[in-house]
Amino acid sequence: MKRHRLILVAAAAGLTAVALTLGGVLHESSSPSPAAAAPASGTVAPSPTNTAAQIARLQAAIRMDPTDVRSLDSLGLAYQQRARETGDPTYYTKSDEALHRALSLEPRDLLATSGLGSLALSRHRFREALVLGRRAYAISPTTARNYGVIGDALVELGRYHAAFKTFDTMAGIQPGLSSYARISHARQLLGDIPGAIAAMKLAVDAAQGQGEADAWTHVQLGLIYLSVGRYKAAAAEDRYALFVFPDYAYALDALARAEAGRGDYRSAIQYEQQAVNRIPLPQYVSTLGDLYGATGRPGLAKKQYELIGIIQRLLVANGVKTDLETALFDVDHAIKLHASLALARLAWRERPSIDGDDVLAWALERTGHCGEAQRYSKRALRLGTLDALKYFHRGMIEGCLGHRAAQRAWLARALRLNPRFSILWAPVAKRELR
Amino acid sequence: MHPALATVRKPILAAAALGIFALALLLILTRAGGPSTAFASSHAEAPLISQDPRADNTDLYAFVSPDNTNTVTMIANYIPLEQPASGPNFYSFDDTVLYEIKIDNTGDGRPDIAYQFRFHTATRNPNTFLYNTGPITSLSDPNWNRPQTYSVTLVHLNKGGKQVGKGTVLGTDIPTPPDNIGPRSTPNYNSLAGAAVTTLPNTGGIKVFAGQRDDPFFVDLGSIFDLAGLRPFNPFHLLPLAAEPGRDALKNDNVHSIEIQVPTSQLVSFDSPTIGIYATASRQKVRVLQDNGTVEGHGPWVQVSRLGNPLINEVVIPLGQKDYWNRQDPADDQQFEPFYTAPEVSRLENALYGTLPQGHAGGALQAIDATGRSDLRTILLTGIPGVNFTGSTDADLLRLNTAITPGSNGACPGGTASSAQPDRLGPLGPSGDLCGYPNGRRLGDDVIDIDLRAFAQGYGPFLHTALGLPDKTPNDLLGDGVNTNDVPFSGTFPYVAAPHQGYEVP
Numbered sequence: 001m002k003r004h005r006l007i008l009v010a011a012a013a014g015l016t017a018v019a020l021t022l023g024g025v026l027h028e029s030s031s032p033s034p035a036a037a038a039p040a041s042g043t044v045a046p047s048p049t050n051t052a053a054q055i056a057r058l059q060a061a062i063r064m065d066p067t068d069v070r071s072l073d074s075l076g077l078a079y080q081q082r083a084r085e086t087g088d089p090t091y092y093t094k095s096d097e098a099l100h101r102a103l104s105l106e107p108r109d110l111l112a113t114s115g116l117g118s119l120a121l122s123r124h125r126f127r128e129a130l131v132l133g134r135r136a137y138a139i140s141p142t143t144a145r146n147y148g149v150i151g152d153a154l155v156e157l158g159r160y161h162a163a164f165k166t167f168d169t170m171a172g173i174q175p176g177l178s179s180y181a182r183i184s185h186a187r188q189l190l191g192d193i194p195g196a197i198a199a200m201k202l203a204v205d206a207a208q209g210q211g212e213a214d215a216w217t218h219v220q221l222g223l224i225y226l227s228v229g230r231y232k233a234a235a236a237e238d239r240y241a242l243f244v245f246p247d248y249a250y251a252l253d254a255l256a257r258a259e260a261g262r263g264d265y266r267s268a269i270q271y272e273q274q275a276v277n278r279i280p281l282p283q284y285v286s287t288l289g290d291l292y293g294a295t296g297r298p299g300l301a302k303k304q305y306e307l308i309g310i311i312q313r314l315l316v317a318n319g320v321k322t323d324l325e326t327a328l329f330d331v332d333h334a335i336k337l338h339a340s341l342a343l344a345r346l347a348w349r350e351r352p353s354i355d356g357d358d359v360l361a362w363a364l365e366r367t368g369h370c371g372e373a374q375r376y377s378k379r380a381l382r383l384g385t386l387d388a389l390k391y392f393h394r395g396m397i398e399g400c401l402g403h404r405a406a407q408r409a410w411l412a413r414a415l416r417l418n419p420r421f422s423i424l425w426a427p428v429a430k431r432e433l434r
Numbered sequence: 435m436h437p438a439l440a441t442v443r444k445p446i447l448a449a450a451a452l453g454i455f456a457l458a459l460l461l462i463l464t465r466a467g468g469p470s471t472a473f474a475s476s477h478a479e480a481p482l483i484s485q486d487p488r489a490d491n492t493d494l495y496a497f498v499s500p501d502n503t504n505t506v507t508m509i510a511n512y513i514p515l516e517q518p519a520s521g522p523n524f525y526s527f528d529d530t531v532l533y534e535i536k537i538d539n540t541g542d543g544r545p546d547i548a549y550q551f552r553f554h555t556a557t558r559n560p561n562t563f564l565y566n567t568g569p570i571t572s573l574s575d576p577n578w579n580r581p582q583t584y585s586v587t588l589v590h591l592n593k594g595g596k597q598v599g600k601g602t603v604l605g606t607d608i609p610t611p612p613d614n615i616g617p618r619s620t621p622n623y624n625s626l627a628g629a630a631v632t633t634l635p636n637t638g639g640i641k642v643f644a645g646q647r648d649d650p651f652f653v654d655l656g657s658i659f660d661l662a663g664l665r666p667f668n669p670f671h672l673l674p675l676a677a678e679p680g681r682d683a684l685k686n687d688n689v690h691s692i693e694i695q696v697p698t699s700q701l702v703s704f705d706s707p708t709i710g711i712y713a714t715a716s717r718q719k720v721r722v723l724q725d726n727g728t729v730e731g732h733g734p735w736v737q738v739s740r741l742g743n744p745l746i747n748e749v750v751i752p753l754g755q756k757d758y759w760n761r762q763d764p765a766d767d768q769q770f771e772p773f774y775t776a777p778e779v780s781r782l783e784n785a786l787y788g789t790l791p792q793g794h795a796g797g798a799l800q801a802i803d804a805t806g807r808s809d810l811r812t813i814l815l816t817g818i819p820g821v822n823f824t825g826s827t828d829a830d831l832l833r834l835n836t837a838i839t840p841g842s843n844g845a846c847p848g849g850t851a852s853s854a855q856p857d858r859l860g861p862l863g864p865s866g867d868l869c870g871y872p873n874g875r876r877l878g879d880d881v882i883d884i885d886l887r888a889f890a891q892g893y894g895p896f897l898h899t900a901l902g903l904p905d906k907t908p909n910d911l912l913g914d915g916v917n918t919n920d921v922p923f924s925g926t927f928p929y930v931a932a933p934h935q936g937y938e939v940p
Contacts, residue, residue, distance in 0.1 A: 110753060140753075140755070142754070142758030142761075143756075143757050143758075164722040164723075167722055168721045171721065172719055172721075172736065173757065173758075174738055174761070175718055175719050175738060176486045176489065176717055176738060177486065179720075180720065183722055186722040187724075190723075192724070195724050202530055202717075202720065205528050205529060205530045205531075206486060206488065206528065206530070208526075208528070209487070209488070209513075209523050209524070209525050210485070210487065239563075243522060243523075243563045244522060
């Protein structure tokens with residue numbers, strides 16, 4: 001066990017170097033991009049250079065007075081923002097340290113408690129996040145963000161009824177960007193696309209002029225359009241996000257997928273490569289690999305896929321649980337199928353959400369356990385979510401069970417909703433229907 | 435530092451650091467935008483700590499108009515710390531927010547009248563993201579791609595604070611000026627802004643203006659953030675430094691102002707010339723399962739920000755209750771009274787600047803009572819008897835006695851109109867200028883210094899003689915060293931200075 005960890009740490013250290021050579025991914029933003037001048041300064045989302053400067057200031061304050069709880073709180077939160085901006089998960093470890101130090105000085109500190117809650121969410125440790133969110137709620141039941149931590153955790157634990165009630169409370173006491181975005185997400189889960197769009201538009205208005213947050217809400221709106229095949233509307237939102245916050249990785253990735261939806265794989269590869277250069281998130285790298293594969297460049301695809309394993313290890317070394325994402329990637333790419341089924345089962349126990357259900361269903365189908373797969377697929381679709389990939393999985397499961405008509409119905413439904421729902425699987429769905 | 439001293443100081447500093455939260459970090463969180471962590475799972479990732487600048491009241495001003503003393507001017511500012519060079523996405527009001535200025539004229543803490551402002555942004559050219567595609571030479575210039583207009587509605591409320599009837603629409607499609615971008619985009623800015631000053635027809639002469647302005651607030655945030663430093667008092671701080679003049683952190687910052695000038699007769703009730711004012715921003719409440727008949731942008735509304743007296747949420751209300759405080763109505767402020775009568779700021783002033791035993795050997799301030807401060811309740815929650823008292827109900831309202839009329843420059847030393855310049859310290863200043871804060875609030879009132887002195891029981895000679903309030907010395911000299919705004923105000927509506935231009939300010 002101990003040896004295992006040592007290897008991981010070594011891998012992580014080595015990895016940083018790898019990532020550095022792979023397009024300057026984990027670098028500090030060196031040249032002041034136009035984003036630095038965006039109205040972000042002073043309002044919500046600081047530009048990357050801002051956050052780095054804020055971190056330096058806070059570190060100096062803590063050197064002056066190591067018992068300065070407020071600075072420790074702010075530092076812990078600033079590290080999380082930095083992780084978001086750079087994709088470098090070592091900031092999670094630093095955030096963890098700062099916030100735990102704050103808590104050791106003041107055990108009932110509100111910001112440290114809810115900050116550790118949001119950190120747990122980022123690390124996909126949802127049960128932990130729920131406990132921390134409830135602890136923060138006990139300290140201050142009137143602070144809206146505590147409901148956000150609790151609700152987000154409940155969603156990922158598949159406890160939707162309680163989650164939606166929590167979001168309703170949050171939006172009832174403090175309507176605004178944070179609560180509107182969560183209401184939108186909940187409506188999307190329930191298959192209410194017009195409602196999800198309406199709520200996200202309120203979030204867009206609330207975020208206007210706030211740099212990263214502004215861009216983020218437009219990307220989210222774009223992703224809702226993308227989920228129902230409205231590629232042009234999606235691309236317009238992503239382009240607007242890049243207009244207000246240039247080089248924004250989330251927008252580059254979303255735009256790549258919108259372009260792929262329109263069938264323009266060349267542009268898609270270009271944007272996804274830029275996204276990966278900014279932040280090497282596994283899902284970006286995986287999409288890039290899929291795009292290379294779909295355009296007849298298996299060598300380049302393989303290179304991307306190899307990178308994913310390395311990044312996952314770096315994430316794990318910094319406390320992030322990646323079981324579900326790893327399982328899905330492995331199943332999709334037929335890597336060690338039986339091991340990935342075990343991983344999907346493990347992930348499901350940690351995260352019995354509709355996504356956990358769906359990944360497990362898919363892993364079961366790919367390994368020929370189609371009866372059990374159908375049970376989980378039904379669970380995955382129990383909210384009425386409009387999700388073409390989940391429809392596709394269900395179709396393949398029905399096919400595996402010999403239910404031809406049901407298979408055709410589900411596959412047709414997936415393609416109707418979102419004709420290019422997946423670079424890998426939409427062509428398969430079309431082939432099966434022929 | 436001597437090691438022995440260090441050990442003595444540490445606990446005090448730790449305590450101060452916690453308390454400083456009151457004065458400094460809270461200022462960051464509410465005024466300056468705080469730690470902005472925006473991360474959740476890779477699925478939701480919605481921000482958890484988000485600022486809401488477009489629905490954030492920064493300051494409220496109310497005064498008897500010096501150039502028209504039959505009227506009262508009320509100015510509610512929103513969107514803190516606007517950087518003039520803020521492209522490509524310039525600041526504006528939020529079309530989905532309900533902005534209100536509310537007036538209690540019966541002394542029960544509940545609003546009787548509310549002026550509601552709703553904005554609408556048009557997109558003149560859907561083919562570009564740009565704010566303007568050429569010089570904006572008039573408010574109807576097609577080069578201005580995102581013009582914003584607004585409506586004003588007068589609403590009456592009953593004793594329970596509920597709206598009576600549908601309200602009276604006082605004006606619609608009222609223009610706002612663009613933001614002040616630069617000599618190419620917005621040449622002749624003052625004429626653009628001037629064209630947006632509107633007298634509403636058939637209202638008895640109500641004037642309105644809404645748009646970008648210079649932020650009239652002035653404060654040395656840089657020093658206050660640094661362990662509640664006050665540069666002129668640097669030598670007396672627990673961690674002493676050489677004295678320095680203050681620096682205005684909001685120099686060159688802009689804000690969005692909603693201004694309304696109303697004939698006094700439309701505001702006061704029969705019983706009393708004193709009115710209590712507060713401004714709010716409200717957002718639409720939404721639910722996961724949509725209620726039937728809900729129209730986006732039309733309520734039901736939840737108040738997300740309010741402001742009566744300056745700095746209450748920043749220096750009086752503790753962190754865990756800030757969200758809650760913003761949602762509460764002034765009429766329910768009695769629940770917060772303990773934070774006023776045992777104020778964190780007074781405790782902090784003792785620790786950081788006080789003499790021994792409550793402070794330190796290098797301190798200067800006389801001992802300040804940190805409990806039992808009924809004086810602060812009077813000033814901030816009920817009004818001052820004989821000046822702007824509204825009754826025994828605790829309510830955070832900006833109270834203005836409209837019968838105390840100023841001279842041509844806005845001053846009334848000792849309560850008598852005079853052509854003298856206003857005293858930045860209002861009644862706490864040597865002239866006892868009763869036309870200033872806390873009797874209403876003029877643009878030039880130095881509320882930071884007034885609050886620092888009031889919390890330190892340094893009320894100045896006038897209020898000491900007139901009302902018997904304590905005037906401890908040198909507590910009555912406290913200040914951040916920033917005494918005036920970076921640019922002068924205008925003597926006529928809309929009074930607040932024109933916004934700084936993006937082209938001129940880096």
